[in-house]
Amino acid sequence: MVYRDLATMKEAETVRTRPLVRLRPGYLQLVTGPRAIFVYERRGRLVRAVLDGHAFQVGLDNRVLEKWQEGGQAGLRGRHRRWLTPSAALELRERARQAAALCLHQLESLPILAETGEGKAEVARWLARASAYDEARWQADAAAFARVYSPISILPPDQYDSLVLQATLGCSYNRCTFCSFYRDRAFRIRRPEEFREHVRAVQELVGEGISYFHQVFLADANALIIPQRLLLSIFEIARRALPQLANPGIYSFLDVFGGLRKNARDFAELSALGLQMVYLGIESGSRDLLRFLNKPGGPEETAAVVEAIKGGGVAVGLIFLVGAGGRQYREKHFQETLRLLSELPLDGRDVIYLSPFVEEAASEYTQVAEEEGVEPLSENEILEEVRRLWQGIEAIAWTANQGRPRVTLYDIREFIY
Ligand code: SF4
Structure with a gap:
C-alpha cells in the first residue's frame, strides 16, 4: 500500500x-x-x-x-x-x-x-x-571523491548537507596556532575557468545523489576573501550550474581580517546572488586571547565586519572557541566575548556557535602555551565554560525586534562530509 x-x-x-x-x-x-x-x-x-x-x-x-x-x-x-x-x-x-x-x-x-x-x-x-x-562501487566512489576534492577540512555543523564547491584551496593566513585544518596546502584562488571545471566534476561525482544536498557551501577556509569582481563571477558560475541548490542559498566562511576588505555594498551584491550566511571564525571577544592564538583582529574589527555583512542583508554565524587560552584567559575570554556579543546588531537570522576547544598534541598552540605557562582546562571544565557562556548569551537583551540569535554547539570532532 x-x-x-x-x-x-x-x-x-x-x-x-x-x-x-x-x-x-x-x-x-x-x-x-x-x-x-x-x-x-x-x-x-x-x-x-x-x-x-x-x-x-x-x-x-x-x-x-x-x-x-x-x-x-x-x-x-x-x-x-x-x-x-x-x-x-x-x-x-x-x-x-x-x-x-x-x-x-x-x-x-x-x-x-x-x-x-x-x-x-x-x-x-x-x-x-x-x-x-x-x-567495487564504494571504492570507486572514494577514489573519485579524492580526485575531485582537496581534503574538506571542516564545515559548520548545519552545513554537512551542503554541496561543497572549493573556490579557494587552503587558508590565506594559515598561522593561527590552534588551527591545523589547512597546513597541508598553500592558499590558492581558483580562476573562473578552473572553478567551472571543478563544479562540473562535482556534479559528475554526485550524479543523481545531488538531490540529497540542500544548498551550496563555498569553501575552503575564508573563500569570501576572493576579490569582489572575481567572487561575483564565482557566484554566477555556481548559480548557473546548480540553480536548485544556489537558490535556496550559498554559504561560506570568512575571517575578520578578510571581512575588513569588504563593505556592506559588496555583501549586498553577494546577497543578490544568493549569499545567505557568512560564518565568521571570531574565536573570542578578547584581543589579548586572539594575540595569544596568533589570530589577527579584535572586538572593534569584528563589530565592523558584522555590521558590514548585516548591512548587506546577509546573516552571520559567529564561531567562538570555548576553552582556548586555558585557565589564564578563561575569565577574560568569557567577559569580553559576552561584551562583544551584546554590542553586535544580531537578530533571529543569526547563529552563535560555541565550539569546545580541542587541543592537538604537539601543535603550535601547545608549544606556545607551554612557553607562556598557560594551563589547559580539562574537558569537563571546557564543557562547563560552554554552559556558562551559553547562559550568559541567553541573558543578553538584544534590541533588534526581529528576534534573538540562536545559540548552538559546534563540535569539530563531529564533522563529516
Ligand atoms: S582559524 Fe581560520 S584564519 Fe586561522 S589558520 Fe585556521 S582557517 Fe586560517
Whole structure:
C-alpha cells in the first residue's frame, strides 16, 4: 500500500511488524525494525543509519562516524563519537545493502509512505540501486571523491548537507596556532575557468545523489576573501550550474581580517546572488586571547565586519572557541566575548556557535602555551565554560525586534562530509 502522508499511514497500519519504506525529498528511508533505520540517496548510496540508538553518518570518502548518548547522561557530557574501522564500515554498508535487497524482494507486501508523490515503481528502482551498491562501487566512489576534492577540512555543523564547491584551496593566513585544518596546502584562488571545471566534476561525482544536498557551501577556509569582481563571477558560475541548490542559498566562511576588505555594498551584491550566511571564525571577544592564538583582529574589527555583512542583508554565524587560552584567559575570554556579543546588531537570522576547544598534541598552540605557562582546562571544565557562556548569551537583551540569535554547539570532532 502506498500512503501519501504519515497520519493516514498510521491510521491504516496500527500494528506494524513489517519494514516500512519512506520516500522523502532527496532520500529513501527503510525502517527495518523498532531500532533500525537506513537512509539512501538517489543513487542508492547509504548516507546514514540509526541502529540501537547509535547514529552512523557516511562520508563521501566512505568513512563512517558513529555517535551516541551514553549512560542516561543528558546534554554535552553524555555525547560520544568514534570513527568506525574500515572493516566495521564495510559491515554497515553490507547490512544496508542487504536491507535494501530484502525490502525489494518483499515490496508488494510492504507499506510505503511516499511524501514525494512518486509511486511504487520508483521505490523499486531506488531499492534496486541500493541493493546493487557493492564494494567495487564504494571504492570507486572514494577514489573519485579524492580526485575531485582537496581534503574538506571542516564545515559548520548545519552545513554537512551542503554541496561543497572549493573556490579557494587552503587558508590565506594559515598561522593561527590552534588551527591545523589547512597546513597541508598553500592558499590558492581558483580562476573562473578552473572553478567551472571543478563544479562540473562535482556534479559528475554526485550524479543523481545531488538531490540529497540542500544548498551550496563555498569553501575552503575564508573563500569570501576572493576579490569582489572575481567572487561575483564565482557566484554566477555556481548559480548557473546548480540553480536548485544556489537558490535556496550559498554559504561560506570568512575571517575578520578578510571581512575588513569588504563593505556592506559588496555583501549586498553577494546577497543578490544568493549569499545567505557568512560564518565568521571570531574565536573570542578578547584581543589579548586572539594575540595569544596568533589570530589577527579584535572586538572593534569584528563589530565592523558584522555590521558590514548585516548591512548587506546577509546573516552571520559567529564561531567562538570555548576553552582556548586555558585557565589564564578563561575569565577574560568569557567577559569580553559576552561584551562583544551584546554590542553586535544580531537578530533571529543569526547563529552563535560555541565550539569546545580541542587541543592537538604537539601543535603550535601547545608549544606556545607551554612557553607562556598557560594551563589547559580539562574537558569537563571546557564543557562547563560552554554552559556558562551559553547562559550568559541567553541573558543578553538584544534590541533588534526581529528576534534573538540562536545559540548552538559546534563540535569539530563531529564533522563529516
Ligand atoms: S582559524 Fe581560520 S584564519 Fe586561522 S589558520 Fe585556521 S582557517 Fe586560517
